[in-house]
Amino acid sequence: MVPVLLICLLVLFVISAPITVALGLSGFTALLFGSNMDPMIVIQRLVGGIDSFSLMALPFFILSANLMATGGLSKRLLDWCRALVGHVCGGIAMATELASMFFGALSGSSPATIIAIGKLMYPDLVERKYPKKFIGGLLASSGSVALIIPPSITIIIYCTVTGASVGKCFIAGITAGVLFGLSSLIYIYFYSRKLNLPRDKRSSLAELWRATKKAFAALMVPVIILGGIYSGICTPTDAAAVSAVYAMIVGLFIYKEMTLKDLWKVLVDSAVGTAQVLVLMSSATILGWILTVSNLSTTLTNVLLGDVTSKVLFLLIVNIILLIFGMFMDGSASILIVAPLVFPMATAMGINPVHLCLIMISNLAIGMYTPPFGMNLFVTSGITKQDMVEMLPGVWPFLAVNLASLLVITYCPDLIMFLPNLAGG
Known part of the structure; x- marks a missing residue:
């Protein structure tokens, strides 16, 4: 067989x-x-394969992300980020990275984040004489953080496969996502300082306050999701449904950038997107079941990791495997195939399932823009009109600093588990 x-x-x-x-x-x-x-x-x-309670949150998060992308939240987030950091050296690029982190917390989709933020910022970055190779690397890498920062669809899929707590993985994703974003921001600052790249004029307190008021409704979405879960008011599924309703109200009645016609299109697109993810999960379940009944998964795990007794070496091998998978395959598919193989041995070694989740997701986030087949590279190419070879010099530095963040996430479990433990995890 x-x-x-x-x-x-x-x-x-x-x-x-x-x-x-x-x-x-x-x-x-x-x-x-x-x-x-x-x-x-x-x-x-x-x-x-899709008969799981935790998956009930999936369609609501997808709907919520699409509603927010259509309802004008991305532009207001970007304006707020520029008012906040635009005056710093490399501030326009920093605002792009920061806005991607916030939009990732709204959409949970890496390509959607690049499209929403990249299309708005690319013309301005070019006009301010930022090197095109740098812009390509910035946009491709900035979208990857959406896989890590909650609500992440990939995290939900991991929890479905392994039985880990969605809420705990979500809150641990905050720390990991901030580490990723911070490493990129540090590189942006020193790169921009070296080339003396332009910056915005410092916003006055009144301008910052106006930008904050305009973006307030958008900034409340992560608060609603995580606050609802950790206050005990609602489950992750409930929070997803509430965020979808909230995003619809904001887009239709507060920002007024979404019409009923737009709403219908969003509903259709969300249904299609949900179906695509669920069909993928169903198909991967067949493969996982065959690997299990044939004992291939056990054999393969023993071959790769059977003689490994050190946590350090085990996690290093897992990172390498996932980085390779991430280069060639969508994050959701990679989780469905790899998680059942490494999860049993990881738990046997005493590795917390929540910590393992963030290690796996972080690897796949890097894989989203790792040559030759990282999906974000193709999405970015469509925005910047650069081919892969032109973008690569700008991609490598972001890849290096994010790999450094990955090492911190992998080998500093207390840091990643601090917020879940603080919240009673």
């Missing part, structure tokens, strides 16, 4: 079949031609 599965996967990947088709069709073919099992098991696994 396993040889048939691997051959089918290889062929489908080579011909660039969609990841959902590759996973699902390979599993079905392996059962049909490589075993005596009833292929109807595929249907049972497809349904069972």
Whole structure:
């Protein structure tokens, strides 16, 4: 069964079949031609793969993100960030990074963050004579933090696969996301200082207050989500639903940048996006089940990690595996394939499931803009009209500082677990 599965996967990947088709069709073919099992098991696994309570939050978070992107929240966040840090050396680039962190906390989508912030900031960055290679690296890397900062769709999928607490992983993601963003901000500052790049005029307190008032409704979304969860008022699913309703009210009645026609399009797009994620999860469940019943997952884990007794070495190997996966595959698909392999051994070594979550998600965030196939590179290319080769010199420094953040996240568990423990985790 396993040889048939691997051959089918290889062929489908080579011909660039969609990841959902590759996973699902390979599993079905392996059962049909490589075993005596009833292929109807595929249907049972497809349904069972998404029969999870934690996944109920997924469509609401996707809807909430789309509502906020359409309702004008990104522009107001960007204006607020520029008023806050625009006067610092490299302040325009810093505002781009900071706005991406905040928008990531609203959307949970890396490509959506690049599109929402990049389209607004790219013309201004070019006009202020920022090098194009630097702009490409900035936009590609800044969107990756959306995978880490809650509400992250990838975190929800990890928790579904492993049974970890969504709320605890969300709040741990705050620390990890801030570390990622801070490392990029430090690099931006010294790079801009070296080239003496332009900055905005310092905003007066009155201008900063006006920008804050305009962005206040947008800034309240993370407070509603995390505050609702950790006050005990609502579950992550409840918080997702509340944030979607709140975003709809803000877009329609407060900012008034979304019409009923726009609302209908957002609902349709959210339904399609939800379906894509759930079908991917169903297909990956088939693959995971086959790996389990064939004992391949256990064998593979033993080969890669069986003789490893050191946590330091174990986490280093896990990082390398995930960085490679992240280069070639979507974060959600990578989690679905890798998490069941490493989770049992990680917990046996005493690694906290919440800490492991942030290690895995951080690796995949870096993979989102790692050459040659990082998705963010292609999204950024569409905005800047640069090809991959032109962007690479600007990508490498951001990659280096984010890898340094990854090492801190990996080997400083007390730092990552501080907020969850403080909240009673």
